[in-house]
Amino acid sequence: xxxxxxxxxxxxxxxxxxxxxxxxxxxxxxxxxxxxxxxxxxxxxxxxxxxxxxxxxxxxxxxxxxxxxxxxxxxxxxxxxxxxxxxxxxxxxxxxxxxxxxxxxxxxxxxxxxxxxxxxxxxxxxxxxxxxxxxxxxxxxxxxxxxxxxxxxxxxxxxxxxxxxxxxxxxxxxxxxxxxxxxxxxxxxxxxxxxxxxxxxxxxxxxxxxxxxxxxxxxxxxxxxxxxxxxxxxxxxxxxxxxxx
Numbered sequence: 001x002x003x004x005x006x007x008x009x010x011x012x013x014x015x016x017x018x019x020x021x022x023x024x025x026x027x028x029x030x031x032x033x034x035x036x037x038x039x040x041x042x043x044x045x046x047x048x049x050x051x052x053x054x055x056x057x058x059x060x061x062x063x064x065x066x067x068x069x070x071x072x073x074x075x076x077x078x079x080x081x082x083x084x085x086x087x088x089x090x091x092x093x094x095x096x097x098x099x100x101x102x103x104x105x106x107x108x109x110x111x112x113x114x115x116x117x118x119x120x121x122x123x124x125x126x127x128x129x130x131x132x133x134x135x136x137x138x139x140x141x142x143x144x145x146x147x148x149x150x151x152x153x154x155x156x157x158x159x160x161x162x163x164x165x166x167x168x169x170x171x172x173x174x175x176x177x178x179x180x181x182x183x184x185x186x187x188x189x190x191x192x193x194x195x196x197x198x199x200x201x202x203x204x205x206x207x208x209x210x211x212x213x214x215x216x217x218x219x220x221x222x223x224x225x226x227x228x229x230x231x232x233x234x235x236x237x238x239x240x241x242x243x244x245x
Contacts, residue, residue, distance in 0.1 A: 007172075009037035009139045012130060013188045015195055016122075016145075027202045030122075030129045031100035031195035033187050037141065039095045040187065047186040050089060054082035069182065070189035072196020072211075080210040083193065084217055090190060091221050091236075098191070099238040100198045101129045102227075123154050128240070130158075131165055134174065141176040145188055155179065194218075198239065201226040 014032040035043055047070075055068060075083050090096050103125065126144075134140050142162075144155065159177040166173045182188045193214075200208075201215050215226060222237045224230055230239045 007137070007139045008135075009141060010133075010135050011035050011037050011040050011187070012133055012140060012142045013185060013191050014126065014129065014142065014144045015182065015188055015191045026105050027199055028103040028106055028125075029100055029195050029199040029202070030103075030125050031098060031191055031198065032129055032133060033090075033191040033194070034097045034099075034133055035187055036095055043093065043095065044186040046089065046093075047086070047190060050082070050085050054079070054085065070186075070193055072193050072200070075193070075196070075214060076208060076210040077213075078210070080213050083210065083214050086190060086193060087214055087217050087221075090194070091218075096187075096190075097133075097236055097238070098194050099129060099133055100195060100240070101125050102198065102202055102239065102241045104202060104241060104243075119154065123158050125242070126158055127161055127165075128242070130162060132238070132240075134162065134166060136166060136173060138173070139175050140173060142174065143176075143178060143180045143185065143188065145182045145192075146179040198226050 012032050012034050014030070016028070016030045051068065051070070070083075070086065090098070130142060142159075155177050159171075159174060162174045162177070163169065163171055180188065182192065197211070197215050197218055200211050206212055218224070218237070219226060224234075224237060224239065226239065227241070228239070229241045230237065232238075
């Protein structure tokens, strides 16, 4: 057994797109970015520097040009170069990796047949997303964007199930599952961008040239369609397209 003090730490930043049951969007995507904790601060600083390079100075915070939140909903032709720079940074940064679980058609979900509600299904998919990313000989810390004010019990259950999957009865492998605010965490904002791109591709949308450019950059550099599962052994940009039974 490794000395706990010497175990490397992996941060896992999780977010989602169109996770609500009846939000008029058929596609649901859950995704996560991983980053070694020892590199988290430097990478966050790099992301803020990219923001500062491309962003106009804020009227309310002129001394902090990078102090705004990256979101897929903000991508457009006018800011295309900025978002492509973020994509390139992610792809070039060896300490960052991404995984997404794609639920292509929520209308086919049969929660009653499996004795669950949609919220329970959501956390089951979170488990499918995160379990693949856990590193058994590392300390894994999981950060989820705040979903609602009732998440505490579900998160506790998710932590319990993840630990059980790793035979981690003393919680030395999965040491933390907690919510954070996305505007305070650069890696979570980057996850939102990549999740949004996967969702947009799977919805077959083409109306926003800036978003299409981001998707095409990802396709060109990863060699993936973004609408199908990647190889299981793919580590940089791993996709799992889930199918309803």
